[in-house]
Amino acid sequence: MPLSYKNIAPFLKAGQNKVSRWLSYIGLGVGVLLLLSSVQMYTNINHLIRDKNSRKSGTDFISITKTITNDNMGKDNRFTDGDIKELQAQPFIDGAAPLKANAFKVTANAGNMIPFSTDVFVEALDNNFIDTVPSGFKWTEGDEFVPVIFSSEFLEMYNVFAPSWDLPQMSEKTASSVQLFLQCHGRDGNRQYKAKIVAFSDRINSILVPEKFLAQQNKALEGVENVPASRVFLKTKDANNPQLLTYLAEKNYHVNKDKTKFGRVKGVLQAIVSGLAGFGVLVILLALVLFSFYLQLMIARSKDNLQLLLTLGYSPGWLSKTVAQKWIPVYTAIIVAAVVATQLLHLGFQHFVTPARDELPLLIDWIVLLIAILLLALSIAINYRLVKKSLLKL
Amino acid sequence: MQISLQQVVPDFFETGKSNGSQLWNQSLSFSTGENIHIVAPSGSGKTSLIHFLYGLRKDYSGHILYDNNDIKNFDAEKFSTWRQQNISIIFQDLRLFTQQTVLENLEIKRLLFPYHKESRITAMAKRLGIENKLTKLCSTCSYGEQQRIAIIRALQQPFDFLLLDEPFSHLDENNRQKAMELMQEEATERKAAIILTDLKKIDYFQAERMLYL
Numbered sequence: 001m002p003l004s005y006k007n008i009a010p011f012l013k014a015g016q017n018k019v020s021r022w023l024s025y026i027g028l029g030v031g032v033l034l035l036l037s038s039v040q041m042y043t044n045i046n047h048l049i050r051d052k053n054s055r056k057s058g059t060d061f062i063s064i065t066k067t068i069t070n071d072n073m074g075k076d077n078r079f080t081d082g083d084i085k086e087l088q089a090q091p092f093i094d095g096a097a098p099l100k101a102n103a104f105k106v107t108a109n110a111g112n113m114i115p116f117s118t119d120v121f122v123e124a125l126d127n128n129f130i131d132t133v134p135s136g137f138k139w140t141e142g143d144e145f146v147p148v149i150f151s152s153e154f155l156e157m158y159n160v161f162a163p164s165w166d167l168p169q170m171s172e173k174t175a176s177s178v179q180l181f182l183q184c185h186g187r188d189g190n191r192q193y194k195a196k197i198v199a200f201s202d203r204i205n206s207i208l209v210p211e212k213f214l215a216q217q218n219k220a221l222e223g224v225e226n227v228p229a230s231r232v233f234l235k236t237k238d239a240n241n242p243q244l245l246t247y248l249a250e251k252n253y254h255v256n257k258d259k260t261k262f263g264r265v266k267g268v269l270q271a272i273v274s275g276l277a278g279f280g281v282l283v284i285l286l287a288l289v290l291f292s293f294y295l296q297l298m299i300a301r302s303k304d305n306l307q308l309l310l311t312l313g314y315s316p317g318w319l320s321k322t323v324a325q326k327w328i329p330v331y332t333a334i335i336v337a338a339v340v341a342t343q344l345l346h347l348g349f350q351h352f353v354t355p356a357r358d359e360l361p362l363l364i365d366w367i368v369l370l371i372a373i374l375l376l377a378l379s380i381a382i383n384y385r386l387v388k389k390s391l392l393k394l
Numbered sequence: 395m396q397i398s399l400q401q402v403v404p405d406f407f408e409t410g411k412s413n414g415s416q417l418w419n420q421s422l423s424f425s426t427g428e429n430i431h432i433v434a435p436s437g438s439g440k441t442s443l444i445h446f447l448y449g450l451r452k453d454y455s456g457h458i459l460y461d462n463n464d465i466k467n468f469d470a471e472k473f474s475t476w477r478q479q480n481i482s483i484i485f486q487d488l489r490l491f492t493q494q495t496v497l498e499n500l501e502i503k504r505l506l507f508p509y510h511k512e513s514r515i516t517a518m519a520k521r522l523g524i525e526n527k528l529t530k531l532c533s534t535c536s537y538g539e540q541q542r543i544a545i546i547r548a549l550q551q552p553f554d555f556l557l558l559d560e561p562f563s564h565l566d567e568n569n570r571q572k573a574m575e576l577m578q579e580e581a582t583e584r585k586a587a588i589i590l591t592d593l594k595k596i597d598y599f600q601a602e603r604m605l606y607l
Contacts (some may be wrong), residue, residue: 004506009501144603308489311450313477313506316470358423392470 005326008319011309012335013301020294025285025334032338032375034280036368037345042273043365044349059094060239061129061203063231067254078228092244093236097126098229099206100214102121104221108195108207110178116167122182123146123206124214129233132199139210146182147192149208150175152200172200204233242267288379290387295323299390307394320388328380336378342368395461395480395554397447398423402456404442416605417443418450419456424587426554427576431593431599434607440591441486443607444559447482447589479506482553484561488544492533495525496543499532504550509584518546523573538564545573549580556581558590571598 066077079098087096102122109117127133130149137147152172159169170178180195201208218224236244244266248255299306310316346364354360403412403419412418416437417432424430434440437454445451446458449465457464460476468476490499500515519525527535532543541564548556556577562570578600581588590599591607 007502007505010498011491305491308491309502310470310474311477311489312503313474315474315478318474 003318003322005322008309008314008322011300011302011305012323020290020297024287024291024294025330027283027290028331028379029334030371031283031285031287032279032335033341034283035277035375036280036338036342036364036372038273038277038280039371040342040346040364040368041349042270042277044346044360045269045273045366048354060217060236061131061233062236062239062255063204063233064248064253064255065231067252074314076228078230079232080228084229084232087232087234090247092238092241092242092247093234095128095235097129097233097235099204099231099233100124100211100229101231102184102214102226103218103224103227104184107183107185109181109183111181113129113178114167116165120207122209122214123231124209124211125204125206125233126211129204129235130201130208131203132201134198137210138356139213141216145179145196146209146213148180148195149199149201149204150197150208151205152202153205154207155200156239175200184217184221186217188221188223191217191221194202242270284375288382292382295383295386296390299387299394303394306391310391310394316388316391319391320384323387324380324384327383331376331379335372335379339364339369339372396423396425396459397555398457398459399528400457401527402446402454402458402461404439404446405453405455405488407439415607417607422548424555424589426587427585428587428603429581429599430587430589430603431595431601431602432589432605433593433595434591435593438607440607442485443560444486444557444589444591447555448477448481448557479535479552480554481557482548482551482555483508483557484548484559486559486561486563488537488540490532490540490543490547492531494532495529496532496535497528498545500528503547507551509552510550515546515550518549518576521576522546522569536564538566538569540564542569542573545577549577553584555587556586558588558591561590562592562596570596574598 026214027070066072066079068077084096084098087093100123104122106122108120127137130137132149137149139146155170155172155175158167162169176197178197179198182193182195184191184193195209215225216226238244245255306319309319343364346361348361350360350362399417400421401419402417405465407418415438432443442454446454449468452466453463457466459465460480465473478594491502494502497515497521501512504510504512504515513592516525516528519528521544522534522545524535524539524542524546527539527543532540535543545561558577561577562573565573574596575598577588588599590596590601595604
């Protein structure tokens with residue numbers, strides 16, 4: 001029969017201090033529950049708020065400008081190459097591309113078909129940042145027309161005021177078939193190009209032309225090569241990431257508040273939940289300290305017997321392992337109970353707080369289970385080291 | 395197995411106290427199969443010697459080696475291995491678990507590295523006349539009975555050396571002989587050595603070497 005805790009149990013005077021032992025068990029249970037449910041809540045909040053704004057690709061695109069105030073009003077508030085590089089270097093930003101603007105004047109008209117003419121601005125953006133890029137969105141000198149990507153919102157605005165100006169309202173399809181003329185005027189001359197709307201964009205409020213067209217006209221008509229951008233487009237996994245919002249606020253960059261409003265709520269909620277998790281960790285530490293007092297007291301009370309066991313040939317390693325293992329079932333039960341309670345709280349949260357949603361997973365996050373397993377291993381390791389240290393001191 | 399002593403002198407000895415000793419400040423070795431009888435009056439360091447040999451104390455100069463390993467370099471884990479399988483001891487102060495029963499005292503040693511079956515405990519207890527004490531608390535036994543419990547406990551493990559520190563001080567002549575017979579039988583069975591210290595020569599201990607401290 002191999003030796004077990006049962007054999008040495010009569011030699012350990014353990015039963016005298018039940019109150020502190022039970023208090024430590026309860027403390028551990030409460031602490032673990034607080035920590036696990038906070039972590040679960042944290043992932044729930046992330047999940048719910050990210051889903052609000054995310055595209056199907058799981059990436060958010062937002063445009064930023066420098067905030068114009070009375071102090072900086074007359075200055076150049078465009079983005080420098082350094083600004084863009086710094087944005088690209090941030091861990092929470094997956095990409096940053098400037099919206100290059102025209103340095104020359106542009107007037108758009110629809111020829112004789114629709115008696116409408118207006119000054120417009122055109123911009124160019126890295127194709128990777130545009131949601132709808134048709135294959136024909138490129139231009140070389142001599143092409144029949146310049147392809148244009150038009151903001152869906154601009155078409156909507158046009159359709160709003162078109163009737164009062166006796167202009168025809170247009171569907172996206174009709175607008176795409178209209179022949180446009182772009183009159184480009186600059187210091188060094190005038191040019192006219194035929195243009196055609198090849199796509200509509202929900203993402204970008206602008207009139208986009210191919211980068212090559214814009215660069216060539218800027219150079220030919222105004223003699224400029226790199227026009228600094230007033231707007232920069234950011235690609236990020238989560239536009240509501242509080243880190244991103246804090247960074248943008250610190251840099252005094254302006255961003256569409258509607259796209260990021262959940263970020264501020266999320267920041268507050270995450271702070272509360274993090275606070276709770278921190279409190280949970282504190283309670284766990286206190287419970288472990290309390291249990292260590294119980295163990296130390298037990299060892300002190302059984303000092304003579306333990307000393308004699310060591311003298312007779314019992315190994316300190318075996319004794320520590322055996323004494324520490326004794327609490328594995330208790331610790332496992334406490335932590336499993338906390339995991340079950342976290343699962344119930346998670347189901348309750350789904351049922352009462354987000355009753356109309358089915359977007360939260362039914363089961364708790366794997367990270368919660370991982371933390372539970374780590375806590376169990378940590379508690380056992382701490383007990384083992386404590387017992388061994390105390391035994392070697394005897 | 396061999397135990398060697400190289401110029402071992404207790405730290406607490408006054409200068410010159412070890413002069414004339416056949417053991418202190420000498421180089422000598424003990425091997426398995428030998429019976430060594432160490433005779434000395436009180437205060438000459440018998441118990442200290444046994445404690446040094448068992449590794450309980452390190453307050454000496456010189457070296458004690460188990461085979462070729464200096465035991466001053468052993469940690470608690472290493473000692474536990476030697477004590478489980480190679481060296482057994484009967485302390486002069488017995489060192490029993492007084493709040494446990496006699497059987498529990500014997501079993502806790504036997505289970506560590508079983509050499510005998512449990513039934514052998516009863517047989518040994520019967521032979522030394524304490525079989526009716528097995529279920530009693532150790533603290534209720536007389537010192538003579540406790541001495542016999544300590545003897546039986548030391549015989550529950552495998553060993554190459556059996557260290558005896560005045561093991562019969564509270565036994566009558568009849569019980570001394572019975573206990574000695576049992577220990578010598580057990581040592582012979584294991585081809586082990588016995589190192590016995592006492593105040594005077596014990597006639598019924600068949601020693602190959604007699605040393606005066």
